Amino acid sequence: MQMLTDGNFWGFIGACFVVSLSGAVFKPGAWYAALRKPRWNPPNWLFGPAWAVLYISIAIAGYLVWRQVGFGPALVVYGVQLVVNAMWSGLFFGMQRPDFGFYGVTALWLSIVACIVAFAPISATAMWLMVPYLCWVSFAAFLNWTLWRMNGAQPA
DSSP states (O other), X not given: OHHHHXXXXXXXXXXXXXXXXXXXXXXXXXXXXXXOOOTTOOOHHXXXXXXXXXXXXXXXXXXXXXXXXXXXXXXXXXXXXXXXXXHHHIIIIITTOHHHHHHHHHHHHHHXXXXXXXXXXXXXXXXXXXXXXXXXXHHHHHHHXXXXXXXXXXXX
C-alpha cells in the first residue's frame, strides 16, 4: 500500500498522535471517578481503543484530501478541528469543568461537520472516514451534557 510508505501519511498520523496526547495529559482521575454518571456511561477502558481507531481514520482522511488537492482551505478546516479536539480534554478533565467541556465539544462537533462538508467535494472516502468521528463526538457531547447536568459546572 503506497500510503504506508509515504512520509506525508506519517505526518498526518503524527499530527493526530500529538492531538491525542492531550488525552494523556488531561485524563480521568479521582475527580472524574467521583462524578455521578448515567447508567449508559461507557467503561473507561473503551475510550482509548475507540479514539485510537478514530485518530487513524482522521489521519487517513486528511492524507487523502492532501493527496488530492494539497494544502488549502479543506486542510485548514481539518487543522482547526484537530486543535479544537486537543482542547476538550483540558477543558473537561484539566479544568474539571463539564460546562466548559460541553462548549468545547460543541465547537468540536461543528468543526467536524465543517470538515466533512469541506472534504465531500474532494474525496468521498475522506468524507466518510470522518463520519464515525462525528458519531462518536455526538455521543460524547450528549454524555458531557449529561455529566454537566448531573454534577453541575464547578470542580469537585
